Amino acid sequence: MKLQQLRYIVEVLNNNLNVSATAEALYTSQPGISKQVRMLEDELGVQIFGRSGKHLTHVTAVGEEIIQIAREVLSRVEGIKGAAAQYNRPDQGTLNIATTHTQARYALPRIIQGFIEKYPGVSLHMHQGSPEQISAFAAKGKADFAIATEALHLYQDLIMLPCYRWNRCILVPPNHPLASLSKVSIEDVAEFPLVTYVHGFTGRSRLDQAFSEAGLTPKIVFTATDADVIKTYVRMGLGIGVIATMAYEADKDTDLVAIPAGHLFAPSTTKIGFRKGVFIRGYMYDFIERFAPHLTRAVIDEAIQLRELSVIETMFKDIELPTY
Secondary structure: OOHHHHHHHHHHHHOOOOHHHHHHHHOOOHHHHHHHHHHHHHHHOOOOEEEEOOEEEEEOHHHHHHHHHHHHHHHHHHHHHHHHHHHHOOOOEEEEEEEOHHHHHHHOHHHHHHHHHHOOOEEEEEEEOOHHHHHHHHHOOOOOEEEEOOOHHHHOOEEEEEEEEEOEEEEEOOOOHHHHOOOOOHHHHHOOEEEEEOOOOOOHHHHHHHHHHOOOOOEEEEEEOOHHHHHHHHHOOOOEEEEEHHHOOOOOOOOOEEEEOOOOOOOEEEEEEEEOOOOOOHHHHHHHHHHOOOOOHHHHHHHHHHOOHHHHHHHHOOOOOOEO
16 A cells, blocks of 8 residues: 555545546546556455446445545645654745635735744745635645635534634615614615625625524625625615625725624634644644634644544633634
8 A cells, every 4th residue: 555545546536536637636647546546446455436437436435434544644644744844944834724805805914914024934825715615625635724704514624713703794885874873773784785795605694594583585686705896886886785894994995884783693703724633833823823812822732632523612612702
């Protein structure tokens, strides 16, 4: 059994059982991958992949277990390399972060600026995407950290730690009827066309939940993944906006009024996650603590030891997270 063979079966699954795409991603030949996979199956005496002719059709039950273990082995190998790099080059390396536009645009700039100033030898890469894409980046090892709010069920293979809570505001032009109300109700909001996030992005589920509980149907006329785009269409008069409060910039959005909506929508929690068994280098611990000061190295190590997400959630239940 070779590490190369383990890497091949993991990457075949990562590429949706497409051996050609796997070969292209690994800069090798399709016949070479097929041969090595067959050799591994022959050695183990089981089929990892089901086939129809020359095409892989599915992962067998035992194949799923083998690939899961292979992921852990490869992660440990990367951990050995990370430990050596931490010893030889503690302030050099790479850091890949997968997150949404809202986090990248509003929550992370100050954190990243300070991090880069302290670690000029670390190359930092940002990968923006949907919750599904973010979880895939992290699960496949293409991102060291996933920072997300929505669809946390997608991150079951990661250790997810709570960073902060946040809520929403309603954006309207200064002359809008809602701007003159002392306290806006969910019924008031339901009277107007809405411009907000695409379903599955930036706490959108909390908005849907609030209207559902009130027995109302929101008049959503436009959705986007980007708060800046939402603000553009509010300015055009397409509707009132509902965005993360952190995305309203009072010094720049002077032509819009932000109405607090914390009483209308339940707060959302942003979490940072990483793969189980991954080696966390010193500068990675530092990044997490910069982003969420309560996540010290000792706290992170304790969560790693606990491993189970339900147990980790219990660990943080009495901690009062920052709210934005």
